[in-house]
Structures are given as structure tokens and as C-alpha cells.
Amino acid sequence: xxxxxxxxxxxxxxxxxxxxxxxxxxxxxxxxxxxxxxxxxxxxxxxxxxxxxxxxxxxxxxxxxxxxxxxxxxxxxxxxxxxxxxxxxxxxxxxxxxxxxxxxxxxxxxxxxxxxxxxxxxxxxxxxxxxxxxxxxxxxxxxxxxxxxxxxxxxxxxxxxxxxxxxxxxxxxxxxxxxxxxxxxxxxxxxxxxxxxxxxxxxxxxxxxxxxxxxxxxxxxxxxxxxxxxxxxxxxxxxxxxxxxxxxxxxxxxxxxxxxxxxxxxxxxxxx
Amino acid sequence: xxxxxxxxxxxxxxxxxxxxxxxxxxxxxxxxxxxxxxxxxxxxxxxxxxxxxxxxxxxxxxxxxxxxxxxxxxxxxxxxxxxxxxxxxxxxxxxxxxxxxxxxxxxxxxxxxxxxxxxxxxxxxxxxxxxxxxxxxxxxxxxxxxxxxxxxxxxxxxxxxxxxxxxxxxxxxxxxxxxxxxxxxxxxxxxxxxxxxxxxxxxxxxxxxxxxxxxxxxxxxxxxxxxxxxxxxxxxxxxxxxxxxxxxxxxxxxxxxxxxxxxxxxxxxxxxxxxxxxxxxxxxxxxxxxxxxx
Numbered sequence: 001x002x003x004x005x006x007x008x009x010x011x012x013x014x015x016x017x018x019x020x021x022x023x024x025x026x027x028x029x030x031x032x033x034x035x036x037x038x039x040x041x042x043x044x045x046x047x048x049x050x051x052x053x054x055x056x057x058x059x060x061x062x063x064x065x066x067x068x069x070x071x072x073x074x075x076x077x078x079x080x081x082x083x084x085x086x087x088x089x090x091x092x093x094x095x096x097x098x099x100x101x102x103x104x105x106x107x108x109x110x111x112x113x114x115x116x117x118x119x120x121x122x123x124x125x126x127x128x129x130x131x132x133x134x135x136x137x138x139x140x141x142x143x144x145x146x147x148x149x150x151x152x153x154x155x156x157x158x159x160x161x162x163x164x165x166x167x168x169x170x171x172x173x174x175x176x177x178x179x180x181x182x183x184x185x186x187x188x189x190x191x192x193x194x195x196x197x198x199x200x201x202x203x204x205x206x207x208x209x210x211x212x213x214x215x216x217x218x219x220x221x222x223x224x225x226x227x228x229x230x231x232x233x234x235x236x237x238x239x240x241x242x243x244x245x246x247x248x249x250x251x252x253x254x255x256x257x258x259x260x261x262x263x264x265x266x267x268x269x270x271x272x
Numbered sequence: 273x274x275x276x277x278x279x280x281x282x283x284x285x286x287x288x289x290x291x292x293x294x295x296x297x298x299x300x301x302x303x304x305x306x307x308x309x310x311x312x313x314x315x316x317x318x319x320x321x322x323x324x325x326x327x328x329x330x331x332x333x334x335x336x337x338x339x340x341x342x343x344x345x346x347x348x349x350x351x352x353x354x355x356x357x358x359x360x361x362x363x364x365x366x367x368x369x370x371x372x373x374x375x376x377x378x379x380x381x382x383x384x385x386x387x388x389x390x391x392x393x394x395x396x397x398x399x400x401x402x403x404x405x406x407x408x409x410x411x412x413x414x415x416x417x418x419x420x421x422x423x424x425x426x427x428x429x430x431x432x433x434x435x436x437x438x439x440x441x442x443x444x445x446x447x448x449x450x451x452x453x454x455x456x457x458x459x460x461x462x463x464x465x466x467x468x469x470x471x472x473x474x475x476x477x478x479x480x481x482x483x484x485x486x487x488x489x490x491x492x493x494x495x496x497x498x499x500x501x502x503x504x505x506x507x508x509x510x511x512x513x514x515x516x517x518x519x520x521x522x523x524x525x526x527x528x529x530x531x532x533x534x535x536x537x538x539x540x541x542x543x544x545x546x547x548x549x550x551x552x553x554x555x556x557x558x559x560x561x562x563x564x565x566x
Contacts (some may be wrong), residue, residue, distance in 0.1 A: 194467075
């Protein structure tokens with residue numbers, strides 16, 4: 001079996017890389033794939049918390065790379081019945097503890113066993129970013145419809161292309177459909193035209209995402225949540241299904257409809 | 273015509289030309305040139321001579337050596353050096369550099385009866401100042417610095433007038449989005465067939481054409497050419513530079529840049545400041561430009 005290694009990155013911190021990794025990983029596993037998620041944010045680990053596996057950590061990524069333990073000893077099985085494993089980051093070390101080649105070697109080993117190896121990339125463009133991206137064959141970039149996040153995503157796309165990772169896919173996270181409708185937030189077209197990459201998913205801002213993260217149960221387990229549905233569709237697209245992007249419509253309450261009618265179509269943001 | 277491999281003397285009427293083999297190394301050329309001149313020393317009357325070095329890149333001591341060989345072994349005085357525009361136009365007249373591996377032939381044209389400086393000075397011509405003593409010290413520091421200062425002056429004149437050979441350096445085409453953090457320097461024109469995103473930087477000695485939206489920072493005519501222009505299908509960028517003139521979008525233009533005033537734009541230098549006008553063909557006169565002076 002030869003799987004794919006996909007890095008999930010963003011440049012800017014706090015746009016939802018870790019949430020996206022946990023949810024796409026879980027969703028891919030729910031679709032019947034064998035999935036391992038690797039947290040490379042050494043020193044600032046939190047993928048384990050989002051997935052609710054914090055208490056099960058014995059060994060971590062740095063232990064594997066330094067040869068302290070075997071690869072399968074560091075793999076933590078998910079609480080649910082899916083073929084989903086986590087390799088957590090070390091919390092007491094830093095990004096310079098591992099080299100890009102070492103992570104690459106480890107991912108080659110994992111690819112033999114798994115369909116998908118998802119790498120949760122740390123924020124920034126330094127050593128941690130280089131480690132995470134050097135191991136991957138594909139990249140998913142997470143951004144939010146904010147100028148700062150888009151600027152960083154632009155930089156990241158440039159860096160990925162210069163290191164040979166072409167055609168990254170884009171997830172636009174935390175879209176507030178009402179704000180888009182009012183013209184207070186960039187919509188998909190604005191982001192797409194600026195970054196000129198393929199959009200693989202639109203994730204609406206959803207309270208349930210935060211609730212799920214706090215509980216340690218990725219939001220894809222919640223069938224009713226809009227963000228969970230969005231991540232399920234993203235996983236399907238990663239898995240090769242051709243699902244068209246859904247228009248994110250605001251909930252059609254009387255008030256929001258009224259606001260939409262009077263709302264100005266003017267744009268309150270600047271692209272520059 | 274003499275039977276030699278590297279240096280041949282050809283008489284053309286009153287002119288005498290030394291044609292020097294292009295593949296000959298400098299040492300051989302120098303030795304043979306010396307030999308010829310000393311053999312036929314009676315042949316040379318007093319006069320001025322112009323040396324055309326062609327495309328050959330000569331080190332400054334080699335240039336001085338050529339001058340010294342000619343002047344010691346004949347009554348001739350080297351007053352001018354010619355070099356091909358190719359070695360000057362791109363600003364890399366490498367007087368410091370070693371001889372190129374495959375140099376062009378060096379023509380040494382002796383015009384014994386012609387008086388000095390009758391013609392106007394061409395742009396690729398180096399006129400040496402008349403030496404005060406008839407017997408100039410040959411490899412002296414003064415002659416070297418004289419040559420150097422002339423070349424410096426020549427370069428400065430080039431840059432000031434914006435004279436450049438546009439055909440030397442080809443335009444560079446960028447076919448994908450030029451992203452934040454990416455930088456580029458190019459000695460010719462630059463054409464971007466996509467957007468230039470904010471945070472990207474392009475410096476070009478020639479023009480910059482963006483067939484997309486120019487949001488980053490660009491510098492056209494980076495080596496001082498004030499005739500360079502920036503053309504973009506959309507120009508939301510509020511800051512760019514042409515030659516030494518920085519342009520900043522006026523506050524009002526910046527405010528409405530997102531809504532109206534779209535369409536192709538050209539930025540050019542007019543009366544020492546950058547103006548931006550709707551683009552309507554390369555050679556149109558742009559009178560309705562908006563000054564980009566902040």
C-alpha cells in the first residue's frame with residue numbers, strides 16, 4: 001500500500017490548521033481509509049487535545065526520530081473505531097530537534113501502512129514549516145477571509161512552489177455567510193482571484209467547531225453541524241470524489257433577509 | 273601582408289589596420305604587436321591612433337599595455353579607445369575583467385595623418401586626454417586612472433540620458449502569479465502574465481508590464497532610466513518607483529481604487545514625478561495623468 005502525505009499549512013497562526021487536520025483526518029477515516037495524523041508543531045502541540053487523545057501520549061515524534069521508541073509505539077489509536085492514529089509532537093523540545101530528511105523518512109515508512117498521512121504544520125515559515133513541507137507530496141492551505149491570513153497564504157504558496165510542491169489546495173475557513181452577504185467579508189471569489197489556487201473547501205464559522213474542540217471530539221462527528229458537513233465534503237474531495245463547492249447561504253431568518261435587502265453592496269475591506 | 277598567425281597588417285589607402293586573431297590570447301597578441309611595430313619602426317610617422325577593442329573585454333592594465341606597446345614602438349599616440357556598444361550598453365563594460373574566452377577580433381586602425389578629435393564623440397568612444405609629455409609613461413598609474421575616470425564618466429553619461437540598448441537583454445516573462453515575498457531583479461524588461469501580489473518586489477532596468485493586477489512593489493528603470501514605464505491591466509498598488517522617482521498614490525485615488533478607475537494604466541515620469549494615466553497604446557501622449565506624489 002502506498003499512501004499520500006499531505007501537509008496542512010497556513011503561514012498565519014490561528015486560522016484552523018490543527019482543527020482542519022483533525023477533522024479531515026477523522027473524516028477520511030470515517031470514509032474507510034487508514035489514516036495517520038502527525039503533529040509537527042513541536043513545543044506547541046495541540047492536535048492531541050483537539051482529538052481528545054492527550055491522556056494516551058507515551059511517546060512522541062521526537063522519540064521516534066531519535067530512535068527512543070518504535071514508530072508504532074508512538075502511534076496513538078483514536079477513541080473511535082476508525083483506522084485513525086495520531087503521532088503527537090513533543091512538548092518539551094523545539095522545532096530544531098528534527099531535520100526535514102528524518103521526517104521524510106518517517107513518512108515514507110508510514111505511507112507503506114496508511115492511505116493518508118496528514119501533517120499538521122506549525123505556523124510560520126521557519127524550521128518547523130520546512131520540516132513539515134519537505135515530507136509532503138501535496139499541500140492543503142488553510143486561510144480565513146482576512147487580509148492578513150490571505151497575505152500569509154500567498155507567501156506560503158510561493159514558498160511551496162519554490163520547494164516543488166505545486167498546485168496546493170485551499171480551504172477557506174471560518175466564513176461568515178451573513179457578513180459576506182453584507183459585503184463586510186471577502187467571498188470565495190475574492191480570495192480565489194487573489195491567491196489563484198484551487199479551492200477545495202469552504203468552511204463556515206460554526207460555534208460547534210469550538211465546542212467540539214473543547215470536548216476533544218472533532219466536529220465531523222456532529223452530523224448536524226455545518227462545519228462538520230463542510231469538512232466531510234473536503235475529505236471526500238481529498239479522497240477523489242467530485243463534489244461541487246456549496247454556496248454558503250446565511251440562515252434565512254426574517255431579520256437576515258430584511259438585512260440582505262437593505263444591505264449595501266459596497267465593500268468595506270481593501271484587497272491591498 | 274605579413275605572414276603571422278595572430279597579427280596581420282592591412283593597408284587600406286592611407287589607413288593601416290592591424291587585424292588581430294580573435295582566438296589569440298592577449299599575451300601572444302601583445303608580443304606579436306610589439307614585434308611588428310619594432311620591425312617596421314621606420315614606417316610609422318608621428319600621429320594619432322584609435323584602438324578599437326571590439327567586444328573583447330580587456331582588463332585595465334591590458335588596455336594600458338596596448339597603449340604602451342603602440343606608443344613605445346612607433347611614433348603614434350593612442351588617443352581613443354573604441355569598444356562595441358554591446359559591452360557598454362548593458363552597463364557591464366568590464367574594464368576590470370579578464371579577457372573573454374573567445375574574444376572578437378581587435379582592429380587597430382592607424383590614421384597617421386588624421387588630426388585628433390575632428391568628429392563628435394560617439395557614445396561608445398573613450399577619448400584619452402592629450403598627455404602633457406610627448407613620451408608618456410607607459411604603465412603609469414596616471415594613464416590607468418585617466419582611462420578609468422573616462423569610463424566612469426561614460427557610464428554616468430549613459431545613465432543620465434537613459435541611453436541603453438534595449439535589444440541586449442531580453443525581456444523576462446513570468447507566467448505564474450508573483451507572490452508575496454518573491455523578489456526579482458532583471459537587467460531588461462519584465463512581463464508578468466499574471467498578478468503581482470502584495471509583498472512581492474520586482475526591479476527591472478527596463479519597463480515592467482503586468483498583464484494582471486499589480487498590487488506589489490515594482491521598480492522600473494532601476495539603473496536610472498527615466499523613460500521606463502510601468503504598465504498594468506489593473507494598478508491598485510499605491511507605491512512603486514521609476515528610476516529614482518518614487519510614486520505614491522494620492523489619498524483620493526487610493527480610496528477609490530477598489531471601485532472605479534479600473535482598466536489598464538501606465539505610470540511614467542513627467543517633470544520629475546510619477547504620473548499615472550489610463551493606458552492607450554505605447555506611443556500615445558499621456559497628458560491626463562494623475563501625479564502620484566502622495
